[in-house]
Each structure stands twice: as C-alpha cells, then as structure tokens.
Amino acid sequence: MSSLQCSASVSSKVSEDRSRDIRRADALLQKIRSLGGLSIQDRTYHLRSYYSCFIASELVDWLITSGEAEDRAQAVLLGQLLIDTDYIHHVVDEHNFEDAYLFFRFRQDEPPHEAMSGPSVAYMKGEQGTLISLLAKRRPLALGWSYGVFALSSKNKKIYQFKSELDSSPVQVFCLECMSVQPDAVKTSGRFSLQFYENHPQGKEKALCLAADNVDTQFMWIRALSSCGVEVLQSPEEETAQLKNATSIFEFSAVDIDKKTVSLDKYRGHVTLIVNVASQ
Structure with missing residues (x-):
C-alpha cells in the first residue's frame, strides 16, 4: 500500500470514528433533554453569575441512574464525549469533564451575551x-x-x-x-x-x-x-544554497513592476539586459 493510500485509509477511519462519536453523543443529548431530571439553572460562584448551567457531578449521577453508565468512571467518559463533540463545555472553558462541583453548559443553552464569536x-x-x-x-x-x-x-x-x-x-x-x-x-x-x-x-x-x-x-x-x-x-537557507550552486541566471526569479514573480527562464534564448538599481 502506498503512503497516499495509507493516509486516505487513516483519514477515513478517523472520519468514521468521529461520525460514530457524534451519533452516540447526539442520542445521549436527546435523552438527557427529553427525560429531564438534570437541574439546569442560573448559579453563582465567588460572586459571579453563570446562566443556564448544570453541575458536572450531578450529570454523573443522572447517567448512572438512567442506566447510561455502569459506574462514575464510565459516566465521566460519557461527559467528556459530550465535550469532545461540542455539545457541552465548562462555563469558562478551563476544565475537561470531571466528577466534581464544576459548572458546565449545553451549547444550545448559551445566553446571547456569551454566544460564541467563532468555532470552538x-x-x-x-x-x-x-x-x-x-x-x-x-x-x-x-x-x-x-x-x-x-x-x-x-x-x-x-x-x-x-x-x-x-x-x-x-x-x-x-x-x-x-x-x-x-x-x-x-x-x-x-x-x-x-x-x-x-x-x-x-x-x-x-x-x-x-x-x-x-x-x-x-x-x-x-x-x-x-x-x-x-x-x-524558499527558506533563507534554500535561497543561499541556490545562489551558491546556480549555473545560470535562468534559475532565478524576479518581481516585476506589477509585483508578480516572474521566472527568468522565460527569457532564455533572448538578449537580456539586467540592471541593478539601488535606492533608499
């Protein structure tokens, strides 16, 4: 198998894995939102308010109670899956998913004043x-x-x-x-x-x-x-090597009056006058 075929195979496998993760996370999200039981509300920590968020350890409890996870370790992996597929995030983007008193939010619950200005x-x-x-x-x-x-x-x-x-x-x-x-x-x-x-x-x-x-x-x-x-x-090192090893002027390029790069090889076979003009 060629390196190109190998690269295509790896890329296809990654794409399949990603699609599988998204399907799993989407099904989990729909179940969480439809069944309810997870407390999503405005919360305060150190005098700062965080809107429409839930506590990570409570999601762990929910995942076990609902039968989605057998234990807390497996529930943490499912929580991280929701992060990796961009369905939830830590309210100030400082933590991966943990079984702890940390505030997380579903992307669809993002308040207008905290909406993303670009892709995550x-x-x-x-x-x-x-x-x-x-x-x-x-x-x-x-x-x-x-x-x-x-x-x-x-x-x-x-x-x-x-x-x-x-x-x-x-x-x-x-x-x-x-x-x-x-x-x-x-x-x-x-x-x-x-x-x-x-x-x-x-x-x-x-x-x-x-x-x-x-x-x-x-x-x-x-x-x-x-x-x-x-x-x-070309890197500076490649430019230096080209200068040292060049056998004719036709191996170089120059910038024309329109700031376009032109290969001097196009003038091969023609009488060519090269003028070096220095100015400040």
Whole structure:
C-alpha cells in the first residue's frame, strides 16, 4: 500500500470514528433533554453569575441512574464525549469533564451575551481538512514567544488561534487570502518557524510568525498551507544554497513592476539586459 493510500485509509477511519462519536453523543443529548431530571439553572460562584448551567457531578449521577453508565468512571467518559463533540463545555472553558462541583453548559443553552464569536476547538476537531497543533507565536516587538492552539481550516482558508484546546471561541483569526509563508529550514530559538507575509501591491509585509517544536509538524503545516493556495517561499537557507550552486541566471526569479514573480527562464534564448538599481 502506498503512503497516499495509507493516509486516505487513516483519514477515513478517523472520519468514521468521529461520525460514530457524534451519533452516540447526539442520542445521549436527546435523552438527557427529553427525560429531564438534570437541574439546569442560573448559579453563582465567588460572586459571579453563570446562566443556564448544570453541575458536572450531578450529570454523573443522572447517567448512572438512567442506566447510561455502569459506574462514575464510565459516566465521566460519557461527559467528556459530550465535550469532545461540542455539545457541552465548562462555563469558562478551563476544565475537561470531571466528577466534581464544576459548572458546565449545553451549547444550545448559551445566553446571547456569551454566544460564541467563532468555532470552538472541539468543533474544529470534527471538521474535515482541519489541522490543529500546539504552536509558538512570536510576540510583537521581539518580546519572545507564547504558546497557543492553532487550527488551520482548509474549508474556510483561515487560521484560528486559541488559548487552549478547551476554548469556545478563537482569540484571533487570520485570513489566508493574499498570504505567503516562508519556512525556516533550521531551528530558530529551538523552533522551526513559519513566517507569514501579507502580499500587497507595494510588496510583502510581515503578518505572523508561528513555530513548531519539530520539523514534522512544520512540514505538515507547509503541506496544508500549500493545499489552501498559500504561496510557499524558499527558506533563507534554500535561497543561499541556490545562489551558491546556480549555473545560470535562468534559475532565478524576479518581481516585476506589477509585483508578480516572474521566472527568468522565460527569457532564455533572448538578449537580456539586467540592471541593478539601488535606492533608499
């Protein structure tokens, strides 16, 4: 079996598993909502109000009483299934499901003033063609790096940034239209970076710098970005190697007056005058 066939087989298996989980969670949700017995109400903790929520340990009790779970450990797994399929979430997105006095809420009970401004991580995990990784993001003004969860949606051609994998909404969204990316072939500050540029008529402008802890993750992102139509530029190391090993000018490209990249090979066989103009 080829690597491509193997990849397709794995992708199909993941999709089947996800569909099975969603069907199981949906049936469980319908039973919880139709039978009742789980107290869903406004609650207060440390002087802060949380609307239309339930207590996690009470859902554990309900799952055992209703016969959905044999014991509390199995009930916790079912509660986590509801989180993973994006049917419930912790009210401030800080916990996975636990048998404890923690407030959780069904997505359909979300109050208008707390409605999601974008897809959750759990939702994006179920979206085909989405790549999710823990990456470092360079802070402005060279103030170091900060880690976050980044999701690349090939469907929407956007990168979503989350604080953690429990987040209900992204903290920032980057559109990939008119974007290019330049990978770093060697570690920078112990990481393999991806420098994103916004392509303007006046030239390229740095927009975002992400970095992976290993070259395999960097490669997965390069491949996924390329499939989204993002132009993948040569790394600085590749550019240097090309300069050293080039045997003719026709191996290079240049940017024309319309800011479009043109291969000089199109001028092969023609008399060509190359002028180097320096200006501030």
